[in-house]
Amino acid sequence: MENIIIIAVLAVVLFFALKGTVKHLKGEGACCGGAKTIKEPDKKLSGPVINKKVFRIDGMHCQSCANRVKRAINGIDGVSAKLDLIKREAVVKYEKEVADEVLVKAIENIGYKVVGIQ
Numbered sequence: 001m002e003n004i005i006i007i008a009v010l011a012v013v014l015f016f017a018l019k020g021t022v023k024h025l026k027g028e029g030a031c032c033g034g035a036k037t038i039k040e041p042d043k044k045l046s047g048p049v050i051n052k053k054v055f056r057i058d059g060m061h062c063q064s065c066a067n068r069v070k071r072a073i074n075g076i077d078g079v080s081a082k083l084d085l086i087k088r089e090a091v092v093k094y095e096k097e098v099a100d101e102v103l104v105k106a107i108e109n110i111g112y113k114v115v116g117i118q
Contacts (some may be wrong), residue, residue, distance in 0.1 A: 040067040049093035056116035
């Protein structure tokens with residue numbers, strides 16, 4: 001009887017592990033699963049840069065992760081981001097005032113965590 005319980009528990013754990021792995025490899029999770037990805041192109045601002053901040057971000061593991069964060073930030077009017085995957089940060093340039101909360105929400109809504117702003 002004890003062996004049946006152990007086998008059942010292992011089967012449940014294996015099921016959830018495989019389910020998460022398949023989702024990860026399909027690129028449906030917060031990370032792409034390591035697929036070869038080219039960098040997202042830079043966004044050009046139309047006006048002069050009035051401010052610059054650095055957002056430290058946890059959860060970026062590959063270039064696809066960095067691209068997702070960059071697209072989320074660059075989708076906000078008046079800002080442009082350059083991502084450094086090694087440092088796990090986004091350098092954001094502003095051509096108009098945008099609240100930090102707007103950028104944090106955009107980043108965290110796609111599954112990453114802002115751990116600092118400088």
